[in-house]
Amino acid sequence: MTPFKLTDELLEDIKALIAEQKNSELQTMMSEFHYADIAEIADELDVEEATYLIKLLDSEKTSDILAEMHEDIREAVLGNLTAKEIASELEELDTDDAADIINELPKEIIQEVISEIEDREHAKHIVDLLRYDEDTAGGLMAKELVKVNENWNVLTCVKEMRAQAENVTRVHSIYVVDDEGRLKGRLSLKDLLTTSTKTNIKDVYIPKVDSVNVNENAEEVAKIMSKYDLEAIPVVDEIGRLVGRITIDDIVDVIREEADKDYQMAAGISREVEADDSVWEITRARLPWLLIGTFGGLGAASIITGFSPLMNDYRILLSFVPLVQATAGNVGVQSSAIMVQGLANDTVKGEVASRLVKEFLIGLTNGGAIASIVLLVSHFIFNTPYLVSFTIGVAIILVIIVAAIIGTFIPVFLDKRGIDPAIATGPFITTSNDIFGILIYFTIAKLILGV
Amino acid sequence: MTPFKLTDELLEDIKALIAEQKNSELQTMMSEFHYADIAEIADELDVEEATYLIKLLDSEKTSDILAEMHEDIREAVLGNLTAKEIASELEELDTDDAADIINELPKEIIQEVISEIEDREHAKHIVDLLRYDEDTAGGLMAKELVKVNENWNVLTCVKEMRAQAENVTRVHSIYVVDDEGRLKGRLSLKDLLTTSTKTNIKDVYIPKVDSVNVNENAEEVAKIMSKYDLEAIPVVDEIGRLVGRITIDDIVDVIREEADKDYQMAAGISREVEADDSVWEITRARLPWLLIGTFGGLGAASIITGFSPLMNDYRILLSFVPLVQATAGNVGVQSSAIMVQGLANDTVKGEVASRLVKEFLIGLTNGGAIASIVLLVSHFIFNTPYLVSFTIGVAIILVIIVAAIIGTFIPVFLDKRGIDPAIATGPFITTSNDIFGILIYFTIAKLILGV
Numbered sequence: 010m011t012p013f014k015l016t017d018e019l020l021e022d023i024k025a026l027i028a029e030q031k032n033s034e035l036q037t038m039m040s041e042f043h044y045a046d047i048a049e050i051a052d053e054l055d056v057e058e059a060t061y062l063i064k065l066l067d068s069e070k071t072s073d074i075l076a077e078m079h080e081d082i083r084e085a086v087l088g089n090l091t092a093k094e095i096a097s098e099l100e101e102l103d104t105d106d107a108a109d110i111i112n113e114l115p116k117e118i119i120q121e122v123i124s125e126i127e128d129r130e131h132a133k134h135i136v137d138l139l140r141y142d143e144d145t146a147g148g149l150m151a152k153e154l155v156k157v158n159e160n161w162n163v164l165t166c167v168k169e170m171r172a173q174a175e176n177v178t179r180v181h182s183i184y185v186v187d188d189e190g191r192l193k194g195r196l197s198l199k200d201l202l203t204t205s206t207k208t209n210i211k212d213v214y215i216p217k218v219d220s221v222n223v224n225e226n227a228e229e230v231a232k233i234m235s236k237y238d239l240e241a242i243p244v245v246d247e248i249g250r251l252v253g254r255i256t257i258d259d260i261v262d263v264i265r266e267e268a269d270k271d272y273q274m275a276a277g278i279s280r281e282v283e284a285d286d287s288v289w290e291i292t293r294a295r296l297p298w299l300l301i302g303t304f305g306g307l308g309a310a311s312i313i314t315g316f317s318p319l320m321n322d323y324r325i326l327l328s329f330v331p332l333v334q335a336t337a338g339n340v341g342v343q344s345s346a347i348m349v350q351g352l353a354n355d356t357v358k359g360e361v362a363s364r365l366v367k368e369f370l371i372g373l374t375n376g377g378a379i380a381s382i383v384l385l386v387s388h389f390i391f392n393t394p395y396l397v398s399f400t401i402g403v404a405i406i407l408v409i410i411v412a413a414i415i416g417t418f419i420p421v422f423l424d425k426r427g428i429d430p431a432i433a434t435g436p437f438i439t440t441s442n443d444i445f446g447i448l449i450y451f452t453i454a455k456l457i458l459g460v
Numbered sequence: 461m462t463p464f465k466l467t468d469e470l471l472e473d474i475k476a477l478i479a480e481q482k483n484s485e486l487q488t489m490m491s492e493f494h495y496a497d498i499a500e501i502a503d504e505l506d507v508e509e510a511t512y513l514i515k516l517l518d519s520e521k522t523s524d525i526l527a528e529m530h531e532d533i534r535e536a537v538l539g540n541l542t543a544k545e546i547a548s549e550l551e552e553l554d555t556d557d558a559a560d561i562i563n564e565l566p567k568e569i570i571q572e573v574i575s576e577i578e579d580r581e582h583a584k585h586i587v588d589l590l591r592y593d594e595d596t597a598g599g600l601m602a603k604e605l606v607k608v609n610e611n612w613n614v615l616t617c618v619k620e621m622r623a624q625a626e627n628v629t630r631v632h633s634i635y636v637v638d639d640e641g642r643l644k645g646r647l648s649l650k651d652l653l654t655t656s657t658k659t660n661i662k663d664v665y666i667p668k669v670d671s672v673n674v675n676e677n678a679e680e681v682a683k684i685m686s687k688y689d690l691e692a693i694p695v696v697d698e699i700g701r702l703v704g705r706i707t708i709d710d711i712v713d714v715i716r717e718e719a720d721k722d723y724q725m726a727a728g729i730s731r732e733v734e735a736d737d738s739v740w741e742i743t744r745a746r747l748p749w750l751l752i753g754t755f756g757g758l759g760a761a762s763i764i765t766g767f768s769p770l771m772n773d774y775r776i777l778l779s780f781v782p783l784v785q786a787t788a789g790n791v792g793v794q795s796s797a798i799m800v801q802g803l804a805n806d807t808v809k810g811e812v813a814s815r816l817v818k819e820f821l822i823g824l825t826n827g828g829a830i831a832s833i834v835l836l837v838s839h840f841i842f843n844t845p846y847l848v849s850f851t852i853g854v855a856i857i858l859v860i861i862v863a864a865i866i867g868t869f870i871p872v873f874l875d876k877r878g879i880d881p882a883i884a885t886g887p888f889i890t891t892s893n894d895i896f897g898i899l900i901y902f903t904i905a906k907l908i909l910g911v
Binding site for chain 2: 012043045079171174179180198199203219233234235236237238239240257258260261262264265267268269271272273275276277278282283284285288291292295296298299300302303305306307309310311313314320324325327328329330331332333334335336338339340342343345346347348349350351354356357367370371374375378379382383386390391439440443447
């Protein structure tokens with residue numbers, strides 16, 4: 010089974026087929042492809058071509074294609090469909106994907122689209138899901154699941170299962186509920202297959218089942234599913250009633266998106282952007298942090314001008330400003346990255362005091378190594394007087410220690426106040442380290458060289 | 461089902477029970493906990509306490525606990541067990557987890573442990589898996605799977621399945637192979653349940669099944685499983701024979717580890733470290749990049765001293781060095797982060813030339829905004845002569861444009877040469893931007909102010 014590869018050639022062929030409206034050839038070709046691959050193709054077509062393709066293929070496939078497509082082009086394609094056409098796509102989708110897509114539609118047509126959905130049960134489920142914040146378990150879950158009443162026997166179970174399982178793509182566990190709909194436990198398909206049909210469910214089901222509350226945040230759900238190696242987790246409401254199910258494929262997407270978001274935040278990009286977004290969108294996402302960095306730099310500039318007398322006599326100190334600043338910045342970023350990850354993975358243990366000592370030692374060790382190199386280069390290559398080289402070395406050690414400590418404790422501080430520590434990394438840390446770095450550097454210089 | 465929370469109180473209780481050797485109480489308590497939670501507890505105990513716990517509980521549970529434990533403490537605990545005891549743990553594990561654990565053992569005892577494994581079939585499987593690189597499909601896969609021959613009928617299938625499925629924890633699909641063991645297709649449990657028993661497998665199995673080659677790299681496998689929403693994927697060798705299976709829970713771990721690794725690389729940490737590693741380990745991981753940054757800073761220092769005449773007459777230029785450097789660094793990091801993510805997610809399309817133009821425009825827009833602010837502050841707050849302020853502004857715009865272009869194209873350049881572009885971010889980019897930034901700044905100053 011050779012993996013699908015969207016070559017320029019293939020794309021050209023498809024575009025040509027669409028332009029020439031060779032429908033049966035297109036349909037034959039697309040019937041060979043997985044919907045995720047057709048979505049990849051659609052992402053590369055322009056809006057008219059993509060719309061043409063979606064209208065050509067039948068709803069059962071196109072609904073999955075639409076769910077996998079990149080949201081920008083999906084939005085554009087849906088803009089070309091009538092409310093009725095959109096509704097028939099949603100008809101075919103699992104409730105979680107349907108709810109996600111409806112959420113992207115312009116407010117004005119949501120009501121109309123919902124009213125066009127023929128399966129009113131399905132419509133009702135979608136509407137229920139719309140109520141939840143997208144970053145919670147409720148926003149991730151789907152209504153499709155298989156549940157049986159604890160008072161039934163295995164035979165009734167299997168019959169019910171066959172009926173319900175038609176709509177459920179992945180059946181891992183069959184959830185057991187009581188008469189009020191509260192989650193009591195689960196059964197595996199394996200168990201059902203291997204237990205005699207007259208047995209009562211009450212006697213065989215597993216009363217222990219991990220579940221999440223409908224208000225739990227998405228990242229926490231991802232952690233739980235990852236920790237317990239779950240492939241699906243039932244979602245319960247405040248009363249304990251089974252209201253939905255989250256499957257691992259959605260969690261994999263959550264994990265990947267979280268990772269991308271953290272990576273971007275570390276680089277000081279304040280909104281989610283992609284390489285192919287417009288110049289305006291990218292600029293808008295990048296400018297805020299750059300401005301913060303700019304004001305930090307202006308702060309550093311005023312500090313330097315404030316030390317003018319020192320500058321006159323020891324101009325060599327200024328040559329090393331980039332070094333001091335770069336080092337403070339790098340050390341700060343490293344310290345905060347380690348701490349942010351530690352906080353995210355819950356692997357940070359131990360007392361604050363011992364951590365302080367640890368960062369001090371790390372700063373001292375790294376600082377010692379770097380300061381030695383700088384001292385040697387400064388003295389032997391730049392022919393700087395020994396005292397000045399020594400001053401630069403001492404200042405660097407101190408700057409590194411302070412940067413390491415600041416970089417470690419800002420994330421901890423933010424985390425304790427309920428702010429996402431990932432915001433701490435990037436330009437915020439480098440900016441504050443710039444200012445502190447310059448300040449410490451020149452203050453040490455003033456103290457030792459005495460001007 | 462209240463989620464498990466390891467409170468200090470609970471930990472103290474457990475430590476006390478271990479110290480007092482209250483075995484039956486410990487066993488009762490642990491029987492309530494999921495193995496992943498006991499692993500979390502074990503990570504907090506010291507080596508003797510953890511070893512005590514592992515020896516106390518029975519192998520079926522402890523094997524899973526060991527597999528979930530943090531590798532440092534697992535290594536220490538295994539160091540306290542005999543080869544026979546280790547072998548009996550491995551006996552209970554799935555082959556992929558067993559192989560991972562064996563790989564961590566000191567070379568000298570691996571042979572002995574393997575010889576102590578009673579189930580020779582199991583031992584054979586583990587040895588087969590040891591052959592593969594851990595970053596490939598072969599290194600991720602397990603031998604546990606359910607397969608049936610295409611020539612059987614449904615009745616035989618179900619019988620075989622019941623026999624094989626005893627050892628397989630998650631049965632999603634039953635793989636169909638030919639007489640040579642080559643993968644031909646798959647059957648779902650749902651299909652088996654709902655098809656008449658006399659039907660021939662040949663007539664009902666799905667001949668299309670996604671698979672990966674045993675040498676495929678782990679990140680690629682993660683992408684495929686994520687794209688096609690798979691929960692398990694069969695692994696085939698060069699001849700097409702079914703040799704193993706990868707389940708989604710292992711891929712979730714791969715995705716999280718990759719994300720952590722990329723995040724750390726972006727901060728210039730060259731090895732995987734955690735907040736609780738020793739001072740020496742952390743220093744060793746952080747120093748390489750800091751040294752690169754140091755040499756970059758020294759390069760900048762020599763550039764500045766080279767422009768001495770300019771410094772004498774326009775000392776204010778030096779005050780803005782941190783600003784120029786910080787801005788160049790931030791812009792470079794942002795550009796490269798976006799590009800690195802785009803390359804990792806395969807969302808980068810379009811010609812190189814149009815990307816160049818785009819980065820130029822982004823640099824111009826951001827640069828224009830920042831330069832304007834700097835110009836105003838420089839002129840009105842620092843009372844710098846208009847020409848000099850203008851020079852600084854122009855230099856900043858140019859520095860930003862160059863930093864954006866460098867930041868965008870270094871990852872592309874590395875990627876085209878097969879090097880992981882994630883290495884490009886962090887101190888490497890900031891260092892090269894420092895040098896270019898300072899060079900451009902002073903060169904522009906020299907050109908305009910003419911000294």
